[in-house]
Amino acid sequence: MKLLVINGPNLNMLGIREPDIYGSQTYADLEGFIHHAAVECGIQVEVFQSNHEGDIVDKIQWAYGKMDGIIINPAAYTHTSIAILDALKAVSLPCVEVHLSDVRQREPFRQVSYAGMACETSFIGLGFEGYRKAIQHFTKKG
Ligand code: DQA
Secondary structure (H helix, E strand, O other): OOEEEOOOOHHOOOOOOHHHHHHHHHHHHHHHHHHHHHHHHHEEEEEEEEHHHHHHHHHHHOOEEEEEEEEOOHHHHHHHHHHHHHHHHHHHHHOEEEEEOOOOOOOOHHHHOOHHOOOEEEEEEEOHHHHHHHHHHHHHOO
């Protein structure tokens, strides 16, 4: 099984950005965590990060016919991007949404998730562990 993990804008700033919300671990730490979880679960993973909405749309389209599923943390684009929602629907790959922080307990503008509308499930507010749970969601389905 091959999964594509997509991380959206400002997640490359982990460790620097708002550590009270996102913690002190860096984006490199997150990539390492995801690769380790993938090995543990016996699957292949490709991890992609971009600050650009169109690049994320391109990567989702690229996954069509190559990947078995997508794990996505669209970051701020979660709450704004119909283009990312449409791309996920277009490729029709099974998709799981992850957020490091508990967006449900944050500002009103974070209460909508467009990408989430194309996802089978979401892991929210579990920090890095949410990515492991997302991988396990795919491997448990077998
Ligand atoms: C986030 C939550 C979003 O609201 C925010 O814009 C992010 C990160 C999270 O992982 O908690 O950049 O997706």
